[in-house]
Every structure is written in C-alpha cells, then in structure tokens.
Amino acid sequence: MxxxxxxxxxxxxxxxxxxxxxxxxxxxxxxxxxxxxxxxxxxxxxxxxxxxxxxxxxxxxxxxxxxxxxxxxxxxxxxxxxxxxxxxxxxxxxxxxxxxxxxxxxxxxxxxxxxxxxxxxxxxxxxxxxxxxxxxxxxxxxxxxxxxxxxxxxxxxxxxxxxxxxxxxxxxxxxPDTVQGSALGQLVTGDGNASVAFIVFNDSYGTGLRDATQAAIETAGGKVVYGGKGMGQEFPPGQTTFSSEVTAALAAKPDAVVVVAFDETKSIVPEMVNQGWTMSKTYFTDGNTASYEKDFQAGTLAGAQGTIPGASxxxxxxxxxxxxxxxxxxxxxxxxxxxxxxxxxxxxxxxxxxxxxxxxxxxxxxxxxxxxxxxxxxxxxxxxxxxxxxxxxxxxxxxxxxxxxxxNAKNDPSSAFIGIYKFDAKNIPVWGSAVEGKS
Known part of the structure; x- marks a missing residue:
C-alpha cells in the first residue's frame, strides 16, 4: 500500500x-x-x-x-x-x-x-x-x-x-477475502469473461484477494493468463509507473482485467487507456472502488465494475x-x-x-x-x-x-453482504446490488 x-x-x-x-x-x-x-x-x-x-x-x-x-x-x-x-x-x-x-x-x-x-x-x-x-x-x-x-x-x-x-x-x-473473492470471481465469469489478467500489488491484502478471486474464476471454468498465483508478476506497493505491467497483461489477450491496488490505481488506469484497453472490461475491489470524478476524464471508467464488502x-x-x-x-x-x-x-x-x-x-x-x-x-x-x-x-x-x-469460531462474521458497483459517466461507482456470502 x-x-x-x-x-x-x-x-x-x-x-x-x-x-x-x-x-x-x-x-x-x-x-x-x-x-x-x-x-x-x-x-x-x-x-x-x-x-x-x-x-x-x-x-x-x-x-x-x-x-x-x-x-x-x-x-x-x-x-x-x-x-x-x-x-x-x-x-x-x-x-x-x-x-x-x-x-x-x-x-x-x-x-x-x-x-x-x-x-x-x-x-x-x-x-x-x-x-x-x-x-x-x-x-x-x-x-x-x-x-x-x-x-x-x-x-x-x-x-x-x-x-x-x-x-x-x-x-x-x-x-474475509474468501467471501469478496468468491463474489468478484462469479461477477467476472458471469459477465462472460473466460480469460482474466490481474494487475495486483504484493501485499497480504492484494495477493490474498487475488487468490480467492482466482479460485472462483477457475471453479467457474475460467483461466488466469497474467498476474495469477505463483506467476511472480505482482508489483510492489507504492510503485508509480505501470507501462511494463499493463503491456504484459494486455499481451496475454485477456477478456477482462482485475485491478487489485489502492492509490496506484490512479496511475494504472491512464496507462491502460493509453494502451487501448476497453475500460468497461475492468474490475476493481474495495481498495479502489472509489470516485475518480476529479482524477480522470469523464467517461473513462463508464461500465467498469467493483465490489465492496457490506450492505449499502x-x-x-x-x-x-x-x-x-x-x-x-x-x-x-x-x-x-x-x-x-x-x-x-x-x-x-x-x-x-x-x-x-x-x-x-x-x-x-x-x-x-x-x-x-x-x-x-x-x-x-x-x-x-x-x-x-x-x-x-x-x-x-x-x-x-x-x-x-x-x-464464528474464527471471530469473522458468519455471513455478510458484498456490494456490486458500476461506474457511471462521471467515474463514480454506483451501487447496483448485493450478494450474501458465508465465511
């Protein structure tokens, strides 16, 4: 981070x-x-x-x-x-x-x-x-x-x-991430994406959520083509330039890209746009599903989606x-x-x-x-x-x-909701629905 x-x-x-x-x-x-x-x-x-x-x-x-x-x-x-x-x-x-x-x-x-x-x-x-x-x-x-x-x-x-x-x-x-990862993986594959790339930072939050999401994608029959567990393609927290990561991710020809990052997202997104990626095929998590109204040109993230644990x-x-x-x-x-x-x-x-x-x-x-x-x-x-x-x-x-x-016995909530958000033309995520998961 x-x-x-x-x-x-x-x-x-x-x-x-x-x-x-x-x-x-x-x-x-x-x-x-x-x-x-x-x-x-x-x-x-x-x-x-x-x-x-x-x-x-x-x-x-x-x-x-x-x-x-x-x-x-x-x-x-x-x-x-x-x-x-x-x-x-x-x-x-x-x-x-x-x-x-x-x-x-x-x-x-x-x-x-x-x-x-x-x-x-x-x-x-x-x-x-x-x-x-x-x-x-x-x-x-x-x-x-x-x-x-x-x-x-x-x-x-x-x-x-x-x-x-x-x-x-x-x-x-x-x-825990097992609940959000399951919901996010099902969202990605449910939208018809068979191959997925991750752009993810190397910390316990980033890799843990990536692993849980990857498991759900693979369970649904999808494939991770970049940034997956064991591929060694994570970036360190605090990195500011992402040309090589975005180039490598898009070279893998994914149907969708999942970005698991925090403030680094403000540098990742412009690089994805510059390299011609369709941003509506991008998915975010609770660490970066936030308003980018003042950061990006209007419409940049229109149609992109993200997940945030918790009911609206x-x-x-x-x-x-x-x-x-x-x-x-x-x-x-x-x-x-x-x-x-x-x-x-x-x-x-x-x-x-x-x-x-x-x-x-x-x-x-x-x-x-x-x-x-x-x-x-x-x-x-x-x-x-x-x-x-x-x-x-x-x-x-x-x-x-x-x-x-x-x-539950692990001091986690035994059940919780995961909110599904879609970015509007102002680059603001709007709550659409929620799915309930169990830990």
Missing amino acids: SVISRRSRALGGFAVLASSALLLAGCASGSTGTATTAAAAAYKAIDCAAGATSADTLKVGGLLPVTGSLSFLGPPEIAGVGLAIADINAAGGVGGKDVCYYGKDSGDSSDMAVSTASAQDLIKNNVSVVIGAASSSVSLNVVDSFTAAKIVEISGANTSAKLSGYSPFYFRTAP PSSDLKVRLSDWNVAVQGAALTDFTYAAESYDATTLAALAAVKGGKTDPVTIQANMAAVSGANGGTKCATFADCVVLIKDGKDIQYQGPSSIGPF
Missing part, C-alpha cells in the same frame, strides 16, 4: 482529522447531499479525559487511516465510530458513564512505523478496545502487540484471510453519519465505505462491556461472540434496545446496519 512516508501527529480526538482527508476521492456508496443542520448541531467529539483508563471508562481507541493511500477510508470509518459513540451515550453510556474516544493514525503498509508507534501509544493509554485498522497489512503488523497486551482489536475493514482466527483478541465486522447503508444512516461529520469534522460526508461496519464494531464492544459488567478489554473479549448472537438470542437493532434485553437477563443477537451474521 502506498502512503506518504511521514508520520502524522497524534490524534487527540475526532476533531483533529485533517479536512483534506475528508475531501479525498470516494463516493463509493453515494452522497447524502446537504446534512441536516439542526441534527448536526447535536453531535460533538467525546475526547477521553486525562487519566481515563479502561478500568473505569469504556475508552474506545481508534487506529484508522488519516495519511496514506487508504486515507479516503478514514472519514467514513471515523464517522461510523463517532456516531456509534454518540448513540451509545444518548442511551445512557456504559456503566452510567459516557464512552470516550482516543484516536491515532494507522498510516498504511509502506511505512509501518506509523502504525507501530500508534499501537504502542494506544496500549500505553489503556484503551478498552481498538477499532481498526483499515489495512489488513497494518493489522497484521500490530495485532500481536494488542494480543500481548490483552486489548481487543476490531476492524471494520480488514479482509485478509490471514487474519481469520489469528488471535482470540482480534475480531472483524468485514468479511440506508439513507437514514447516511444522513446521520454526514450530520455527525458536519458537527465534528466540519464537512459533509460523501463516502460511506465501511462506516456501517465501524459503527457495528463500536456498538458490539459496548454491548460486550454491558453484558460483562466491566469496561476492561478482557471482559469485552469474553462477551463479544455472545452479544453478536453466536449462542442465539433475541434480535435487537440498536444499543438502547439491546441493553434493555441484557438487563432483563436475556441473550441477544445484535443486528446492526452492516447486516453481518454472528461471529
């Missing part, structure tokens, strides 16, 4: 997120338009007080991207966490106290020093739970540290299969997320990728603390599966409704806006 090789300053709270990050490309799930001013005014950042620890407060730590190639995912994920905390506190908080937030920049995999330092700071500050990271490679870099400190990490965006069952303290509300957020949720962002970050939210998953990750942690009667990480870890419905229970859709059931002594199954199933 390509990131700027500099370390961001520490985030003391939501409000310090750079406004430039809020405006980066990404309308993958549509726009809300103008937020409701009255509703937005009700929201505020809830920073953790000096000396607050997980012993007396549900202290939510954030390890989310403010800098780097995934910084476009920072605003929706941070808004998801922020709105969840606002809803939890409006319902009375946890243990009669407001939940607070302590956020740090995750950066991405081209400069792991950023996430390493942020993880150590979160551990030092005794957080109850960490929401993040967005990058699977970043989570693989820090998960051992959180596990050693017995701190729960919940990602709303990680998809690498390497993280399935990795640690009893690691959970995620996004499905409801209109009401989008408005509330954007209202929160207006109040706390000063700008309307236009990208909602992984916002619902981050909202649910935060809510599940709070419900686990309520069920266990404490706000420390070990208590949260012990109750995460139960509040997700792994043992059955009464379904409930909001923190407030679920708390009523818990206090009545009932088992619950929280069913939030991400629509995932209960955690």
Whole structure:
C-alpha cells in the first residue's frame, strides 16, 4: 500500500482529522447531499479525559487511516465510530458513564512505523478496545502487540484471510477475502469473461484477494493468463509507473482485467487507456472502488465494475453519519465505505462491556461472540434496545446496519453482504446490488 512516508501527529480526538482527508476521492456508496443542520448541531467529539483508563471508562481507541493511500477510508470509518459513540451515550453510556474516544493514525503498509508507534501509544493509554485498522497489512503488523497486551482489536475493514482466527483478541465486522473473492470471481465469469489478467500489488491484502478471486474464476471454468498465483508478476506497493505491467497483461489477450491496488490505481488506469484497453472490461475491489470524478476524464471508467464488502447503508444512516461529520469534522460526508461496519464494531464492544459488567478489554473479549448472537438470542437493532434485553437477563443477537451474521469460531462474521458497483459517466461507482456470502 502506498502512503506518504511521514508520520502524522497524534490524534487527540475526532476533531483533529485533517479536512483534506475528508475531501479525498470516494463516493463509493453515494452522497447524502446537504446534512441536516439542526441534527448536526447535536453531535460533538467525546475526547477521553486525562487519566481515563479502561478500568473505569469504556475508552474506545481508534487506529484508522488519516495519511496514506487508504486515507479516503478514514472519514467514513471515523464517522461510523463517532456516531456509534454518540448513540451509545444518548442511551445512557456504559456503566452510567459516557464512552470516550482516543484516536491515532494507522498510516498504511509502506511505512509501518506509523502504525507501530500508534499501537504502542494506544496500549500505553489503556484503551478498552481498538477499532481498526483499515489495512489488513497494518493489522497484521500490530495485532500481536494488542494480543500481548490483552486489548481487543476490531476492524471494520480488514479482509485478509490471514487474519481469520489469528488471535482470540482480534475480531472483524468485514468479511474475509474468501467471501469478496468468491463474489468478484462469479461477477467476472458471469459477465462472460473466460480469460482474466490481474494487475495486483504484493501485499497480504492484494495477493490474498487475488487468490480467492482466482479460485472462483477457475471453479467457474475460467483461466488466469497474467498476474495469477505463483506467476511472480505482482508489483510492489507504492510503485508509480505501470507501462511494463499493463503491456504484459494486455499481451496475454485477456477478456477482462482485475485491478487489485489502492492509490496506484490512479496511475494504472491512464496507462491502460493509453494502451487501448476497453475500460468497461475492468474490475476493481474495495481498495479502489472509489470516485475518480476529479482524477480522470469523464467517461473513462463508464461500465467498469467493483465490489465492496457490506450492505449499502440506508439513507437514514447516511444522513446521520454526514450530520455527525458536519458537527465534528466540519464537512459533509460523501463516502460511506465501511462506516456501517465501524459503527457495528463500536456498538458490539459496548454491548460486550454491558453484558460483562466491566469496561476492561478482557471482559469485552469474553462477551463479544455472545452479544453478536453466536449462542442465539433475541434480535435487537440498536444499543438502547439491546441493553434493555441484557438487563432483563436475556441473550441477544445484535443486528446492526452492516447486516453481518454472528461471529464464528474464527471471530469473522458468519455471513455478510458484498456490494456490486458500476461506474457511471462521471467515474463514480454506483451501487447496483448485493450478494450474501458465508465465511
């Protein structure tokens, strides 16, 4: 993953997120338009007080991207966490106290020093739970540290299969690449493409998703002619020129090209266009299914498709997320990728603390599966409704806006939706449908 090789300053709270990050490309799930001013005014950042620890407060730590190639995912994920905390506190908080937030920049995999330092700071500050990271490679870099400190990490965006069952303290509300890869492979072959080329970067996210997609393509009778597993044709994260890769991929005469990359996509696409590729036969993934309205000439990506794990957020949720962002970050939210998953990750942690009667990480870890419905229970859709059931002594199954199933034995969602998007004439991906897969 390509990131700027500099370390961001520490985030003391939501409000310090750079406004430039809020405006980066990404309308993958549509726009809300103008937020409701009255509703937005009700929201505020809830920073953790000096000396607050997980012993007396549900202290939510954030390890989310403010800098780097995934910084476009920072605003929706941070808004998801922020709105969840606002809803939890409006319902009375946890243990009669407001939940607070302590956020740090995750950066991405081209400069792991950023996430390493942020993880150590979160551990030092005794957080109850960490929401993040967005990058699977970043989570693989820090998960051992959180596990050693017995701190729960919940990602709303990680998809690498390497993280399935990795640690009893690691959970995620996004499905593993086996689910997205299956959906993407079926989409590609279902469109009548018999031969496929991959342009993919060499990191755990890129190769893992490529492998899962390739397996689905081959199961359906298709063939990978470039960039496949074992071919040694991946490019390193952060590469900026792609003439040789595109030339080699197109020389293999594919029916379709799957691009698995992040910010590198902005350099790959122009090279594909220059070499005469039909862009409507191109497929993207959650790492690059974003708005390129300001990056490419209108119509460049018209007809190209992409997949993003997660159900399309409801209109009401989008408005509330954007209202929160207006109040706390000063700008309307236009990208909602992984916002619902981050909202649910935060809510599940709070419900686990309520069920266990404490706000420390070990208590949260012990109750995460139960509040997700792994043992059955009464379904409930909001923190407030679920708390009523818990206090009545009932088992619950929280069913939030991400629509995932209960955690399985590997701490993955047992079921999840994969959204299918098609780029319009403005180079903006538009949600078309969703398929449900099981992990």
